[in-house]
Amino acid sequence: xxxxxxxxxxxxxxxxxxxxxxxxxxxxxxxxxxxxxxxxxxxxxxxxxxxxxxxxxxxxxxxxxxxxxxxxxxxxxxxxxxxxxxxxxxxxxxxxxxxxxxxxxxxxxxxxxxxxxxxxxxxxxxxxx
Amino acid sequence: xxxxxxxxxxxxxxxxxxxxxxxxxxxxxxxxxxxxxxxxxxxxxxxxxxxxxxxxxxxxxxxxxxxxxxxxxxxxxxxxxxxxxxxxxxxxxxxxxxxxxxxxxxxxxxxxxxxxxxxxxxxxxxxxxxxxxxxxxxxxxxxxxxxxxxxxxxxxxxxxxxxxxxxxxxxxxxxxxxxxxxxxxxxxxxxxxxxxxxxxxxxxxxxxxxxxxxxxxxxxxxxxxxxxxxxxxxxxxxxxxxxxxxxxxxxxxxxxxxxxxxxxxxxxxxxxxxxxxxxxxxxxxxxxxxxxxxxxxxxxxxxxxxxxxxxxxxxxxxxxxxxxxxxxxxxxxxxxxxxxxxxxxxxxxxxxxxxxxxxxxxxxxxxxxxxxxxxxxxxxxxxxxxxxxxxxxxxxxxxxxxxxxxxxxxxxxxxxxxxxxxxxxxxxxxxxxxxxxx
Numbered sequence: 001x002x003x004x005x006x007x008x009x010x011x012x013x014x015x016x017x018x019x020x021x022x023x024x025x026x027x028x029x030x031x032x033x034x035x036x037x038x039x040x041x042x043x044x045x046x047x048x049x050x051x052x053x054x055x056x057x058x059x060x061x062x063x064x065x066x067x068x069x070x071x072x073x074x075x076x077x078x079x080x081x082x083x084x085x086x087x088x089x090x091x092x093x094x095x096x097x098x099x100x101x102x103x104x105x106x107x108x109x110x111x112x113x114x115x116x117x118x119x120x121x122x123x124x125x126x127x128x129x
Numbered sequence: 130x131x132x133x134x135x136x137x138x139x140x141x142x143x144x145x146x147x148x149x150x151x152x153x154x155x156x157x158x159x160x161x162x163x164x165x166x167x168x169x170x171x172x173x174x175x176x177x178x179x180x181x182x183x184x185x186x187x188x189x190x191x192x193x194x195x196x197x198x199x200x201x202x203x204x205x206x207x208x209x210x211x212x213x214x215x216x217x218x219x220x221x222x223x224x225x226x227x228x229x230x231x232x233x234x235x236x237x238x239x240x241x242x243x244x245x246x247x248x249x250x251x252x253x254x255x256x257x258x259x260x261x262x263x264x265x266x267x268x269x270x271x272x273x274x275x276x277x278x279x280x281x282x283x284x285x286x287x288x289x290x291x292x293x294x295x296x297x298x299x300x301x302x303x304x305x306x307x308x309x310x311x312x313x314x315x316x317x318x319x320x321x322x323x324x325x326x327x328x329x330x331x332x333x334x335x336x337x338x339x340x341x342x343x344x345x346x347x348x349x350x351x352x353x354x355x356x357x358x359x360x361x362x363x364x365x366x367x368x369x370x371x372x373x374x375x376x377x378x379x380x381x382x383x384x385x386x387x388x389x390x391x392x393x394x395x396x397x398x399x400x401x402x403x404x405x406x407x408x409x410x411x412x413x414x415x416x417x418x419x420x421x422x423x424x425x426x427x428x429x430x431x432x433x434x435x436x437x438x439x440x441x442x443x444x445x446x447x448x449x450x451x452x453x454x455x456x457x458x459x460x461x462x463x464x465x466x467x468x469x470x471x472x473x474x475x476x477x478x479x480x481x482x483x484x485x486x487x488x489x490x491x492x493x494x495x496x497x498x499x500x501x502x503x504x505x506x507x508x509x510x511x512x513x514x515x516x517x518x519x520x521x522x523x524x525x526x527x528x529x530x531x532x533x534x535x536x537x538x539x540x541x542x543x544x545x546x547x548x549x550x551x552x553x554x555x556x557x558x559x560x561x562x563x564x565x566x567x
Contacts, residue, residue, distance in 0.1 A: 006338070
């Protein structure tokens with residue numbers, strides 16, 4: 001059994017005083033994010049076909065499909081739908097991105113999304129197309 | 130005095146607890162909005178000693194199991210991952226394994242190895258967090274700061290592999306969603322070596338440093354028979370010498386292929402738990418190094434249809450805190466018929482109550498931290514001195530300060546802060562409880 005004493009950590013404390021600080025000067029200095037970081041969701045409206053797979057797999061009810069008009073295919077009239085996103089409930093799991101066959105969705109590295117205005121997190125980019 | 134505690138006495142009557150007089154009851158808990166696992170302990174004291182503990186649980190019943198019945202299989206994976214903020218991966222892993230049991234697909238070997246690596250990283254992160262908290266509640270802040278700094282090493286690795294520090298979202302049915310990043314092997318092995326060095330140093334510190342020994346040695350002592358009788362799981366079973374580890378008893382993921390030693394101790398007190406968890410951390414770090422070096426090639430995932438065949442299946446696995454159990458039942462639809470999950474804190478609660486008996490009020494933080502629960506119950510303690518009819522309230526921080534001042538009086542004089550009653554001696558049968566919001 002080793003000797004019992006108070007202040008056993010003091011030598012290590014002096015050694016660590018000479019080391020660099022463990023913290024970073026955020027927000028004055030930009031933090032380095034890893035390659036796979038999962039941040040705010042983004043959509044490329046050009047690529048979206050309105051297939052609605054993303055809205056079926058989303059566990060947090062972020063994605064709602066909205067009718068934007070109709071289109072004629074052959075002799076049939078089909079509805080055109082596009083997703084709108086309420087990012088305030090997004091849990092950043094990336095399931096929608098994995099399931100998008102047309103690579104329209106991606107998780108960006110943007111993480112500073114706190115806002116006093118909830119409507120800032122409402123994304124309807126896909127409707128504009 | 131009767132007026133003040135009249136309601137309390139009536140409540141105890143209704144709970145069939147008349148054998149204890151109201152003077153000796155101290156409520157402990159239940160709600161603190163900032164933390165996630167509020168529990169309410171009714172403590173029966175004789176002077177400073179705890180003679181009986183009556184728990185009341187269920188304050189954060191979120192209805193996860195019922196919600197699961199109305200959501201598709203894959204959505205439930207992410208919901209169950211959010212059962213816990215520390216051992217999130219192992220919940221989705223166990224739920225995933227239970228669902229995979231209903232399908233005919235074989236899980237790729239590489240996916241099994243990646244699951245093992247992430248699960249062990251999570252174990253290291255959870256154990257480090259616990260050692261830090263143990264330092265905090267015993268008044269050893271230096272250890273707390275150092276350990277939580279070293280924990281960043283694990284969190285950085287988890288973030289680099291999965292993209293998030295806490296909720297990894299790595300699991301999919303029959304595989305994992307992300308492969309290991311290229312060129313990570315050397316970095317992981319090097320970081321694990323660093324953690325093993327640090328864990329060895331902390332083991333030496335907890336063995337020699339007086340603060341730690343004074344507060345943990347002989348605290349929360351329990352016999353192996355009692356632990357076995359009360360069905361303790363995980364570290365709570367291993368610290369009295371029971372060889373209870375699902376990784377060994379019923380291997381899942383790649384635990385059959387990755388060699389490891391089960392760590393047990395015999396002392397059965399809070400100090401043994403500290404050393405046990407640090408030893409387990411070293412074992413986990415070695416397992417990760419081995420798994421990364423022997424990572425097989427091949428696919429990481431098999432895509433399965435969203436409809437799961439009818440049947441029922443259960444799965445269990447070893448979370449950092451003990452055994453996690455999931456049961457699923459399917460009638461061949463898009464949503465489960467029934468999901469049941471059992472978490473280790475519930476299984477360890479009877480053991481914790483047994484540990485609390487015979488301890489002093491000042492040891493409650495240490496004993497309750499020892500089972501590794503969430504600590505929402507600490508705040509909101511009211512004290513009434515019956516003789517002088519004086520009332521005061523202690524927060525968790527003040528209770529911690531009281532614990533430190535009891536064991537190290539000279540230190541607390543220098544550090545005394547935020548004490549509503551600094552140095553107040555709580556002597557025999559002067560405690561009773563004031564009803565406040567229950």
